[in-house]
Amino acid sequence: MTTVSLLRKKLDQKEISSVELTKEYLKKIHENEHLGAFNTVCEDEALISAAKADERIASGDSAPLTGIPMAIKDNICTKGIKTTCSSKMLESYAPPYDATVMEKLNSQNVVVLGKTSMDEFAMGGSSQTSALQKPKNPFNIECVPGGSSGGSATAVSAGLCSAALGSDTGGSIRQPASFCGITGIKPTYGTVSRFGLVAFGSSLDQIGPMANSAEDCGIILNAIAGQDKHDRTTRKHEIDFLSCIGNSIKGMKIGLPKEFFGNGIDEEVKTAVLNVAKFYENMGAELVEVSMPTLKYAVSAYYLLACAEASSNLSRYDGVKYGYRTDAPESYDELIKKTRSEGFGTEVKRRILLGTYALSSGYYDAYYKKALAVRQQCKAEHDEIFSKCDLMLTPTAPTVAYKVGANIDDPVKMYLADICTVTANIAGIPAISVPCGCDKSGMPIGFSLSAKRFDDAKLIGAADIFEKENPHPTANI
Secondary structure, eight states, X not given: OOOHHHHHHHHHTTSSOHHHHHHHHHHHHHHTGGGOOEXXXXXXXXXXXXXXXXXXXXXTOOOTTTTOEEEEETTBOBTTBOOOTTSGGGTTOOOSSOOXXXXXXXXXXXXXXXXXXXXXXXXXXXXXXXXXXXOOBTTBTTXXXXXXXXXXXXXXXXXXXXXXXXXXXXXTTHHHHHHHTOEEEEOOTTSBOOTTBOOSSTTTOEEEEEESSHHHHHHHHHHHBSOBTTBTTOOOOOOOXXXXXXXXXXXXXXXXXXXXXXXTSOHHHHHHHHHHHHHHHHTTOEEEEEOOTTHHHHHHHHHHHHHHHHHHHGGGOSXXXXXOOOSSOSSHHXXXXXXXXXXXXXXXXXXXXXXXXXXXXXXXIIIIHHHHHHHHHXXXXXXXXXXXXXXXXXXXXXXXXXXXXXXTTOHHHHHHTTTTTHHHHHHTOOEEEEEEEEOTTSOEEEEEEEOSTTOHHHHXXXXXXXXXXXXXXXXXX
C-alpha cells in the first residue's frame, strides 16, 4: 500500500522523480484498463505536470502534494480536460475553467492522471448507471465498486493512483471506500468549495478525498479546504486536519446508535464494526448507547430532498446552452424533449421525475415540506448525540459489495443501501469510512465515524489510531 505521505518523503529525498512515478502509474492504468476506473487518462498533461513538479522539488519549494499523482472524479471541472459526469449529455464537454479544488491542487503542482468513472451525474450506488466506463471492484471484478465515486475508489484500491477526489451527496465517497477497502472522508458541509462541482443536490454535495490512509485524507483536505468567494456556503476557518493525529482517545466517548445495528445489517458487517468498538474501548474510549429515531425516515427524506434539487439543477441541460443536442428538432419544445430523453439515462430520468413531482403543486406540502421537517429533526438528534459523545460509530454500508447487476433493476433496494450514510449529509456533519477487515468471501467491510460540524480533524485522528494497528486489506490484481 503506497501512501501520499510515503511518496512525499521519497520525492523530497530524490529517491524517485515525479516523472518516474507518473510513468509507473500510467503504465499500471493501461495494464488494468479492464477495471474501467477512468473515463479519461491525461497522459501527456500528466507528464508535463510531473516535469514542472520535479523542477519545483529541485528548487526546495515543494508543497505537501507537489508531484503527487492523483485521480479526479469526472464531475469536477478541469479546464480543457473533459468532464463528462459519465453521461451522454456531457460526453464531449471540456470546461473552460477549473473547479476551485483544482485551482488549489494545481497551485501545489499535483499531477492529474485522469478523470474517474462514476454513476451518471452521481446518481446511483454502484457506478453501474454510467453511460461510459462501468468500473469494477478490484477485490472481485464480478462485484460493484460502489457509487457514485466508484471509479475513484477502484483507482485507489487497485494502486492506479496515490489518492483521488470524489464527491459525496448521500454516501458517494464513503460507501465505495467501504466496498473497495480504502479510506474516504466526507468533510463538514461548507469545508470545501463546491464551485466547479457539477451539481446534484446542492445542499448535500461535498467534495472529499479517497486514499490509503486517514493521514493522506488530512493532507489532501489541508490543500483543498477553505472559504471561496464563488461558494457562499463555505466557511472561513483555519483547521489543520492533521492536528489530532497522535492524540490519545483515552476518555473519549463514542456513541453506538442502536438503530444502525438492527435488522438489515449483515451479521458479518455488524460483528466487524462491533469489534472496532471493542478496539476503541481497549484504547481507553468509553462506549455509549445512543438513539436516532429518525433513521427510519432518513432514506425517504434524503431522496425527496436530493431529487428535488436535482430536478432544478439538471434543468440547464436543454440542448441549447452546452452539452448533447439532438439532431433535426422539429420545434423548440421538441428539441428539449428529445435532447433530455436521449441524453439522460434511466436513473437520472427517474430522479428528475421524482423531484419534479415532489415540488409540484398539491404535493409540495405532502412530500418536500415533510422531508425538510425530517432534516431538522435529524440535525437535532445529531446535536443531542454529540452533546453526550465525541464521535459516533456505525457501519458504513449494511452489506459488502454486491454482484454487478444485482440491484440495478430494483431502485428501492439500491436506495435502501444508503441507510447508513445519508444522515451525515442531511445533518451536514463530517464522516469518514475506514476498512475493518473482510467477510468470508474476501470482500472489504468498512466502519464509519462521524462527529459534530467542523470536528473533521478529530475523525482523522481517531481513524489513524485504528489504521496504525489494523492495516488495510489489499486487492489481488
